[in-house]
Amino acid sequence: MSRARVGILISGRGSNMAALVEAAAAPDYPAEIVGVLSNRAAAPGLAYAAERGIATASLAQSKFPSRDMFEDTMTQVLESWEVDFVCLAGFMRILGADFVNRWAGRLVNIHPSLLPLYRGLDTHARALADGAGEHGCTVHFVTPGLDEGPAILQARVPVLAGDTAETLAARVLVEEHRIYPQALRLLATGQARFTP
Numbered sequence: 001m002s003r004a005r006v007g008i009l010i011s012g013r014g015s016n017m018a019a020l021v022e023a024a025a026a027p028d029y030p031a032e033i034v035g036v037l038s039n040r041a042a043a044p045g046l047a048y049a050a051e052r053g054i055a056t057a058s059l060a061q062s063k064f065p066s067r068d069m070f071e072d073t074m075t076q077v078l079e080s081w082e083v084d085f086v087c088l089a090g091f092m093r094i095l096g097a098d099f100v101n102r103w104a105g106r107l108v109n110i111h112p113s114l115l116p117l118y119r120g121l122d123t124h125a126r127a128l129a130d131g132a133g134e135h136g137c138t139v140h141f142v143t144p145g146l147d148e149g150p151a152i153l154q155a156r157v158p159v160l161a162g163d164t165a166e167t168l169a170a171r172v173l174v175e176e177h178r179i180y181p182q183a184l185r186l187l188a189t190g191q192a193r194f195t196p
């Protein structure tokens with residue numbers, strides 16, 4: 001079985017990246033994680049990946065004269081790893097249209113809300129402020145509009161009495177770690193496709 005080659009972009013903790021790495025450790029998983037790139041050198045997720053023998057890179061956008069040059073360099077790193085797919089996993093930069101279009105159909109993200117609800121940041125606090133009865137997460141293809149691309153998988157959790165943004169986020173995160181590996185499996189096997 002030839003496995004799809006996957007690069008992951010992170011900015012911090014990297015728990016979703018770790019969930020993908022753990023899933024890909026199974027011999028029958030259809031994808032392998034070949035590289036992890038962070039825009040922050042101090043991202044804890046980079047150490048996790050390096051300890052497991054995965055290639056890592058860090059690129060600070062502030063060191064580049066423009067966003068396009070930063071993103072072109074990210075593409076060069078991903079191409080050097082010969083990736084078929086790119087997973088955003090807590091990558092806290094909005095990507096420009098050139099980068100998104102370059103990887104169209106091969107670029108996915110995990111977002112902590114039931115999209116199209118709560119695009120952007122602070123999703124848990126916003127769901128609580130609205131009195132939402134449920135919340136969740138979405139793995140979706142990335143398109144130039146923020147958190148707008150078509151969904152691959154979603155998972156729902158109840159909002160419980162007494163929830164804070166932190167307790168709700170923790171309940172959603174368990175589901176993120178469950179569905180991201182499932183969604184990457186669908187992508188790597190061609191069962192999830194998107195042609196813009």
Ligand code: GRF
Nearest residue numbers: 013014015016090110111112
């Ligand atoms: C996750 O909640 C993810 O949905 C969001 O940012 C967070 C990243 O967490 N995009 P981690 O770095 O994967 O632990």
